Amino acid sequence: MPIRVNDTEVPAPEDARVSLLDLLREHLHLTGTKKGCDQGACGACTVLLDGNRVLSCLTLAAQAEGREVRTIEGIAGAAGELHVLQRGFVEHDGLQCGYCTPGQICSAIAMAEELRRGDPSYVTPDIAAGPAAVTREEIRERMSGNLCRCGAHNGIVEAIEAMLAETAA
Amino acid sequence: MTPLCYVRAGDRADALARVVNGARCLGGGTNLVDLLRQNVEQASELVDVSRLDGDVRESDGGELFIDAAVTNAALAAHPLVRRRYPVLARALLAGASAQIRNMATVGGNILQRTRCMYFYDVDGARCNKRQPGAGCDAREGFDRYHAILGASDQCVATHPSDMCVALAMLDAVVHLSGPGGDRSVPLTDLHVLPGATPQVETVLQPGELITGVELPPPSDAMVRSDYRKVRDRSSYAFAVVSVAGGLGLAEGRVREARIALGGVAAKPWRARRAEAALIGLAPTPEALLAAIREELADARPLSGNGFKIGLVERTVVAVLTTLAGARA
Amino acid sequence: MTKLQNAIIGGVRAVLGQVPASWLPGGTPDPLIDKRVALGGQQSRIDGPDKVRGAARFAAEVAMEDLLYAAFVHSTIARGRIADLDVSDAEAAPGVALVMTYRNAPRIGVPPPIGLTNLKAAGNHTLPILQDPEIHWNGQVVAVVLAETREQADHAASLVRVRYDAAPARTRFEEGKTSASMPESILVERNRLDKGNAGQKFAQAAVTIDGVYTTPWESHAPIEPHAATIAWRDGKLIVHDATQMIHATAGSFAKVFGLKAEDVHVSSPYVGGGFGAKALWDHQILGVAAAKLAGRPVRVALSRASMHRLIGGRTRTEQRVALAADADGKLTALLHHGYGVKPRHSVCDEGFSLTGRSLYACESFDIVQHNVELDLLANSFMRGPGETPGTFAIECAMDELAHALGMDPIELRRRNAATCDPVSGAPHSQSAMMEAYDLGAARIGWHRRAPRPCTRRDGEWWIGIGCATGTFPFTRMPGTSARITLDANGDAHVASAAQEMGMGTATVQRQHAADRLGLPLERVTVAIGDSRLPFASFAGGSSQTASLAAAISAASGKLAIQLMRLAGNDTPLAGLKPNEIEFAEGGLRSVEDPARHESFASILRRAGRGELSAIGESGAPLEVLKYSMHSTSAIFCELRVSEVTGEIRVDRLVGAFDCGRILNAKTAASQFKGGMIMGLGMALTEETLLDERTGRIMSTSLADYHVPVHLDVPDIDVLWTDIPDPRTPLGARGIGEIGTTGVAAAVANAVFNATGKRVRDLPLTLDKLF
Known part of the structure; x- marks a missing residue:
């Protein structure tokens, strides 16, 4: 079974040890997905697998067979126009070195869908009811799997708020 | 990582057959792939069981059956879990990150291995769990995250799972399949203390596979429950200690108490002594403190984790005091 | 790397004291201090769109044919020698092209160490x-494996067998203290300062x-x-590197491998x-050597x-600070003694004891620091070296003094704010620490702070507010150069081998060049990041912006002279002297009579030139020898401490900066916030775990070394005085590192205000509270 990466089918690698992350970066030269730790501790390698955010470093490429992978290269529009969240990151300076940025963006896009579904988080006051309001605390808890060392956290949260406001409007 | 082959299990029987022949089960891979890459573990064949059935079903008797392949994220978001077993939803949501919860399976979570830094340092540290008889560098080393209960001279590691602490509190039963057929084991009996064989972490037999977890029908103390995780940063960190607590009250007195502790032992620690001590008492801070102290009477702190005793005491009191004050 | 400039001339300082200010760099204030169009604005970073698309290309992302992947085998002892080395299994493993050990490695020279005199040196150990x-x-690396894939390289590396003859190693800080050395100088300051009879x-x-x-080891x-x-x-070396010192790295490769610079x-x-x-x-040196040996990229x-x-971190420090004051809170003595680790092969001074020399007026000083020489990986410079741990000690001590005096901590600083350099007496180029305090105090709502600890609480949470001063010296590096090229359209293209690692280097220098040359932003491009561009010094010591600005400014001056020469007599500008013209409206014009103007495009066209370029250089930073040039900040923190768990939650951070x-x-706001967040990590969670029994670092993952996550980071307000420094290019001082300083002290002081607990040992983990 092939893997669909940004709407293109690619074969799984022969060596079963190859991670989805290395498949993207070393085999397909889709280097927008970043390797930060290669051990599930930073979130830089976040991609969308069938729409859910996952860590591509701890996913063997073979595990993605028959599934749809969307990477940062597949986030902008068909004509190359930036996604609303990408625009927000630039506008609110939600980045400095830019290395954690693709992971933050993929993660936040999936997070918006989780919020829309009403999935709770550890800081949701009423776990049964789900998040009543999208507070900054909710966003921060849900984005805590994406480390940033330059310290762009405030700008990232502002960019996400802007996206949520724009898509809600 | 040593060269290996990967196969996806077609069904449970296929998975079982491969496991019997020595394949390792791969769930979400969030722990195993890392362990393989760090050469902490070796495998020649991985059988991917993450696409086997992944349902959560309620029985007529009110039990909840959770397939092993259900992801941590799906289980935490499940309406029945959130309503009837909030401690479990909270524990799941306290674990790792959203990305990892989307990958990690219930079966894999149960079988995840310790995060002891000496266990992970294959080249540079001695570890009895990795290499029986080699020695333990965690003792007298960085043992802040290590056990205060149930440890041995051989090993002082802790089990890192949050989910399992809640499952222990909830009297969850783990369903296993193996060459000898199916059986079930209470979660509290699944993990074993290190003793002289720290390499043995569970009662799983060779060739056995976790197929699911069963929760009993919710009792008062399961519904009125909470999980509090104490950690070194506010999110995305393993527990220093954690507390799963639940209370069932009648006329202001404890009818049912459920307490389990994380970050204190090689297994999720069900605090049965403390629970028993509370029955029939008003859940005052003093009574709660006395009860948890009874549980911790056997605690043996290491050089760098003596603070955990007071921390567990205060956290247990706080969690149960809040539950006692909460509306049922 | 801070204060490197002082090395250029040691005793010249005294002479410069007599030299008129106007003779020195910055003697005439930069006109762009006030004349700003693009500068001072809110331009988004120009590389932002590429970065959010994942299109910005980093060092490990360059595609090459025939590429081999490297993996390293590291020693597991701290000192001794390799007794047996068996690489046969590794060499026989699938895909392996080379196993390089000391036995077959090419002769490699020791990289010239980062130092005071050689700007083309980048070595971190000797x-x-x-x-x-x-x-x-x-x-330490004992073997390098090259293989066709990274999976094969990693696997083969695990097959290398090494047996060691271990020798006794010095790996314990406490034991090392007993034989610590006392260096003559720290960076370029005299180490021992004994002034005014502190005893x-x-x-x-x-x-x-x-x-x-x-403070602990930090990464x-x-x-x-x-x-x-x-x-x-073809005998030439190409390295796509991740480096904040491009030319110094290139120069080091040339030296190590015996190559010509070009x-x-x-x-x-x-x-x-x-x-x-x-x-x-x-890793770079070994990669280059292995590529040479294997004959493949x-x-x-x-x-x-x-x-x-392989990459050194910030050393742990142990600092004793004692303060004496009169009844009014006026400082009479400041003692700052301490220890940091500096292995003999390290080139990095962690100059924490320099912190207290510039901050406060004081009658006497007793300052010295010692190097603990251990058998460890060389320590290195980390954001705000010296001042980051130094301000933790000094600024906690100031808070303790305020408490002992029963005085408001801000008032204590006000009474001791320095009006000139407290040690040398040199005048400040510009300094407004108390203005920063006033801005920050108003923003955090300092009046809400309870003077007595353990006063405010909300449920299980104790609430506190604290403050601390941050500081970092101004640095401008000599030798940094920039080329400005005007094309036939009169657009400007700036080029310099400067570095971008998130500071917004090109973004800001584009604003600068636009204003300097009188062009709109869209007619200026900036190219950086490549050793084929004009020489630039490292991105370090918060020096890059000032150094690059000085170079661009110098280039623009040369460009004006060349343009006048080309313009000849057939121009409205004819007869004007260089000091009578200025850049404006895409060309040159008369200062007196703005109607006399000719565009760059017109001048070039008339001269038959397709383009014109000029290179300028940042000269010797003599200004720092005449003036005391330090930025300061006032950091405020409001937080909660759980009396149940000891967990700290920071609810607010405010940083008010006086940085020109x-x-x-x-x-700028992003850089300040970024520095403060690193300070927050230092305060709360960060600690590299070095097992002193073996000298081995155990916290080797980001799961073990805790940097702040989103939920740790509150809303941060940053403010600035925006008072120009008349002695610096653009009136600005560096801002990259000061944000990290002072934060840990502000957090610790807030914890004291909340709980009454004084924790003097970082990080402030929960076990230290209750």
């Missing part, structure tokens, strides 16, 4: 690299405090791991976070574990 069986630290002042003081403050932990993609082509090409357009770590360490991409074995003029409000 040990031979894979040349002999000697082991000097736990984690007597302590004896006579109305109030004294005396405490020992400790830079950039999200991009160190990486390099390396190729030899035969080394280092490219580093984007760096995924540096903070001091992205310099020259063994090589990709080095360090694992997190290899990073901790701000050049881009958006990117």
Whole structure:
């Protein structure tokens, strides 16, 4: 079974040890997905697998067979126009070195869908009811799997708020 | 990582057959792939069981059956879990990150291995769990995250799972399949203390596979429950200690108490002594403190984790005091 | 790397004291201090769109034919020698092209160390690299494996068998203290400062405090791991590196491998976070050597574990600070003694004891620091070296003194604010620390702070507010140069081998060049990040913006002269002298009569020139020898401490900065916040765990080394005085590092205000509270 990466089918690698992350970066030269730790501790390698955010470093490429992978290269529009969240990151300076940025963006896009579904988080006051309001605390808890060392956290949260406001409007 | 082959299990029987022949089960891979890459573990064949059935079903008797392949994220978001077993939803949501919860399976979570830094340092540290008889560098080393209960001279590691602490509190039963057929084991009996064989972490037999977890029908103390995780940063960190607590009250007195502790032992620690001590008492801070102290009477702190005793005491009191004050 | 400039001339300082200010750089204030169009704005970073698309290319992402992947084998002892080395299994493993050990490595010179006189040197230690069986630290590389894939390389590395003859190693801080050395100088300041008879002042003081403050080993932990993609082509070396010192790295490669400077090409357009770590360490040298031996290109991409074995971090420090004051809170004595680790092969001074020399007026000083010489990986410079741990000690001590005096902590600083350099008496170029305090105090709502600890609470949470001063010196590096090229359209193209690792280097210098040349932003481009561009010094010591600004300014001056020459007599500008013209409206014009103007395009067209360029250079930074040039900040923190768990939750941070003029409000705010967040990590969670029994770092993953996560980071307000420094290019001082200073003290002081607990040992983990 092939893997669909940004709407293109690619074969799984022969060596079963190859991670989805290395498949993207070393085999397909889709280097927008970043390797930060290669051990599930930073979130830089976040991609969308069938729409859910996952860590591509701890996913063997073979595990993605028959599934749809969307990477940062597949986030902008068909004509190359930036996604609303990408625009927000630039506008609110939600980045400095830019290395954690693709992971933050993929993660936040999936997070918006989780919020829309009403999935709770550890800081949701009423776990049964789900998040009543999208507070900054909710966003921060849900984005805590994406480390940033330059310290762009405030700008990232502002960019996400802007996206949520724009898509809600 | 040593060269290996990967196969996806077609069904449970296929998975079982491969496991019997020595394949390792791969769930979400969030722990195993890392362990393989760090050469902490070796495998020649991985059988991917993450696409086997992944349902959560309620029985007529009110039990909840959770397939092993259900992801941590799906289980935490499940309406029945959130309503009837909030401690479990909270524990799941306290674990790792959203990305990892989307990958990690219930079966894999149960079988995840310790995060002891000496266990992970294959080249540079001695570890009895990795290499029986080699020695333990965690003792007298960085043992802040290590056990205060149930440890041995051989090993002082802790089990890192949050989910399992809640499952222990909830009297969850783990369903296993193996060459000898199916059986079930209470979660509290699944993990074993290190003793002289720290390499043995569970009662799983060779060739056995976790197929699911069963929760009993919710009792008062399961519904009125909470999980509090104490950690070194506010999110995305393993527990220093954690507390799963639940209370069932009648006329202001404890009818049912459920307490389990994380970050204190090689297994999720069900605090049965403390629970028993509370029955029939008003859940005052003093009574709660006395009860948890009874549980911790056997605690043996290491050089760098003596603070955990007071921390567990205060956290247990706080969690149960809040539950006692909460509306049922 | 701070204060490097002082090395240029030691005793010249005294002479310069007599030289008129107007003779020195900055003697005439930069006109762009006030004349701003693009500068001071809110421009978004120009590389933002590429970065959000994942299109910005980092060092490990350069595609090459025939590439081999490198993996490293590290020593597991701290000192001794290799007794047996068996690489046969590794060599026989699938895909392996080369196993390089000391036995077959090419002769490699020791890289010239980062230092005071050689701007083309980048070495972080002075040990031979894979040349002999000697082991000097736990984690040193003993073998390099090259294979066709990274999976094969990693696997083969695990098959290398090494047996060591271990020798006794010095790995324990406490034991090392007993034989610590006392260096003559720290960076370029004299180490020992004994001025004004401090002993007597302590004896006579109305109030004294005396405490020992400790900070742990810390790691830079950039999200991009160190990486390099390396190729030899026709005897020339190409290295796509992740480095904050492009030319110094290229110069070091030339020296180590015996190459001509022009035969080394280092490219580093984007760096995924540096903070001091992205310099020259063994991995690049070994990668280059292995590529040479294998005859194929090589990709080095360090694992997190290899990073901790090969890239030095900030040393732990133990600092004793004692303060004496009269009854009014006036400081009479400041004692600052301490220890940091500096292995003999290290080139990095952690100059924490320099902090207290510039901050407060004081009658006497007793200052000295000692180096603990251990058998460890060389320590290195990390964001705000010296001042970051130094302010933790000094500023906690100031808070303790305020408490002992029963005085408001801000008032204590007000009474001791320095009006000139407290040690040398040199005038400040500009300093407005108390203005920063006033701004910050108003923003945080300082009046809400309870003077007595343990006063405010909300349920299980104790609430507190604290403040602290941050500080970092101004630095401008000599030698940094820039080329400005005007094209036929009269558009300007700036080029310099400067570095971008998130500071917004090109973004800000584009604003600068536009204003300098009188052009709109869209008619200016800036190229950086490549050793083929004009020489630039490192991105370090918060010096890059000032150095580059001085170079661009100098280039613009040369450009004006060349333009006048080309313009000849057939121009409205005819007859004007250089000091009678200025850049404006895409050309030159008369200062007196703005109607006399000719555009760049017109001048070039008339002269038949397709383009015109000029190179300018940042000259010797003599200004720092005449003036006391330090930025300061006032950091405020409001937080909660759980009396149940001891967990700290920071609810608010405010930083008010006095750093001269701000050049881009958006990117500057980000840099300040970024520094403060690193300070927050230092305060709350960060600690590299070095097992002193073995000298081995155990916290080798980002799961073990806790940098702040989103939920740890509150809303942060940053403010600035925006008062220009008349002695600096653009009126600005560097802002990259000061944000990190003072934060840990502000947090610790807030914790004291909340709980009454004084924790002098970082990080402030929950076990230290209750």
